[in-house]
Amino acid sequence: MKKYALIWCSEIPNDTLREQLLDAFRAEGEHWDVLSPADSDFGARAQHYAGYVISGSEKSVVDDVETPFVKNLLALLRGLYAQTAVPVLGICFGAQAMAVALGGRAGRNPSGEFRLGVEKIEWTPVAGFAEWLGSRPPAVLVESHGECVVEPPPGSVLLGSSATIETEIFLVGGRFLGVQGHPELDNWALQEILLPLHRSLVRADHWAAMERESKQPLQPEAVIALGRQLLTAGSLGLGEGPAHVRPAAAHQLREVFGTEIPMNASAWDRLIQDDRVHRSIYTDDRIFAREMNQVFAATWVYLLHESEIPEANDFRRAWIGTRQVIVTRDDSGHIHVLSNRCSHRGATVCREHSGNVSIFTCPYHGWKYDNSGQLFAIPGKAAYGPAFKARRLNLGRPAQVASYRGFVFATLNPEVEPLDAHLGHAKRFIDEWIGHQGGENNIVISGAQRFHMDCNWKMVFDNAGDGYHVPFSHQSLLQMTSERYGGGDMAYFAQADRSNMKLYALGNGHTCVDQRPDMFSISAWEQQRPQPGREPFERHVAATVGPESAKAVLESAVGAGMNLNIFPNLLLIGNQLQVIQPLKVDETAIHWYATRRRDADSELNTIRMRTQEDFPIMGEVDDATNFEECQRGLTASPEDEWIDISRHSETGKDIVGDQGLLTGPVTSEMHMRMYYTQWKRLMAAEPVLQISKEDFKR
């Protein structure tokens, strides 16, 4: 026997109201328990039912939100949404509680008056629902409320509106149905119970109208049928079709979140689903602001390669999201990461991108710091007293700094796991990438190509593990290469669904598109589009190295055959390091660092430069345009809420393969599904972010 729970939230001493609610939604052969959020063991008792109905109440989800009663109910609803697949029907107060629990907002009726009477509900013919409705007439329900849902939860589907309030009936996730009216009540209950109870809340000059209204015929049948179908079937399967227009959607998240983004995990669960993500994560500037802390400052981010600051007193600016730091090497070779922010008034102390100095002097008032961040001189120090002198005023240092084989990372989160563990399975691929370069000390960063794009930073990360877009976004490059040279580089992506290439999930949001099985199967050098000076280079190689090692030299001139993506900001692509720098919610810079080899002659390193220039101007430009056009589309059509990331999620091709790594076809959108899992985990967390201004101790 299926067991259901009626969460009875009213304290009105009248069993008729409760019985009418049970009668409306209880079916033959079901067992129903009645629970109250006031019960001390409510949270435990309310588990494991096949479905729930939440009743109306005299309480307010706004005014009473801090009471245990409302808190218990909201916690139950959030838990049911995040952790179960059961249906929930909320009536009146129950609908408002549902909205608030899932990231929406409740508030006073728009009229400012208590609403008591009968309301006609016009249906919203959304896809799937219109068919179900058929020729059913509008619903006519009893209404009795001082508050209502003023903003439905993100991702909800509006099913019905009245002349008085917009969100009369709504559905979230296909299984949380909110109904503001009372389909269970008849004219008798309205006239004999609700009117007398609420007389003091109704303006005297409205009373006669309400008495007249209370006699109007009701039409609750469709709403009862809808609720009954939900409780039986478990979900209504609506809102998955073409998007409907909801006028408030453009500002919905802003309104919903107010000044604070809700900290409950269910809000992020709604935005990041297994097979789709919500547009607002690309367009909402408050989500971007939170990303700068929760994603960029609270996990390991890549800053630079040690070869960029090889000498004592070298420095370069870098970014932890939008935070600017200076990475220095002191005269003993130790690498420091310092906030570029004077401890006095906050001015940046370093205004060059890179250079070689041992001292940073703030240009504003002359405070001097050495390149370990130590404050050592303040002009006119006699003007300061003991309280000042007791303060620690060195340049700020992020909580953790670490290098992995020449790659320098930092985080402001003292509790994040060590870099080695964070990189995890990605280390094997980083090691192989380093191996292609002849070892970690053989890599020399050799300038950068820098691009600015009017798109969210995640557009770049989305693309980094996307083997699906190649024959489309890069069609011009593939066609030109085919027409001019009979094919070559990346042509193997044309049949990518059936290729030997693999996509690996490496944990913590890291992934790798491994092109090597196809790229090196013949010869990567042969497949490479011709670089300036290719023929003189081939002659040089033939003349200077034996035939047995010529192939290895030529192959080392071209890419490593990987797109190795270290979440959130480092992409190893070919022989290049691409660093993603988020600027604003819809602005991103990418820095595409070239590499040469310390052990190579000038000819090999020159051809490496010419090779690494090829893709950015021939291919990246088209991706960048598509990123910007994605941003344009997402921004312009707020009612069209979802971005699909489901490719190969239902084909069974993402399998646990080599070394226990989740492995899929290169055209799988597993890359996005994996990194968004990490993104969601980080965004829901409340990490401590720290810098230290203590003296540096070697």
Place this chain on the structure above:
Amino acid sequence: MNTGFRHQPQSLYVDAAFYDWLVDVSADWNASVRNCDKVDDVLQREILHLLATESRLLDQQAFAPWLDLFAAECAYWTPSARPTPDPRTAITQEFHDRRRLMDRIARLGTGFAYSQIPPSRTARLLSGLEIWASPGRDDEWRARANFLLADSRQGRNRLLAGWNGFVLRKTGDGLRIVVKQINLIDCDSPQGNNSFFL
């Protein structure tokens, strides 16, 4: 002309000596003192006309006649740092021989080069042209001029600025561009959609 190489035209001239020469020319363009007296007015006008044509053909996206203005052995070079690094040890925004210029043009002509669909509309101004003879040669000149490049695409307008360095040479086909170096004032900053030719 096919000599067994599948990549035509071959890039035999882009060798160590060519790079040595380019680095030398690049330093010369950047010199602060130069003598421009030796170039006669007729040649001045001819070079000015050539550079004006080069600029206009790019604004017209007439890439085939544009490429015809270049010598067979030519270079198109957009550094990505200042002062201009040696292109053998540092990546550029773009460094093309004739063959890769042809690749670039062919790509734009496929109808699938989405960064240029719709194309960037550009208008260029060249100003402050200086011309001087290449040392020890009577058939080759060097030139430098500032540019302003207004760009409009998809409702976004930009203004790019900088200077160009040129090497111009008398060939059997007439006066041709041997090297064009494009120096954006913000070449070391992240760049927007420059997928046309600067």
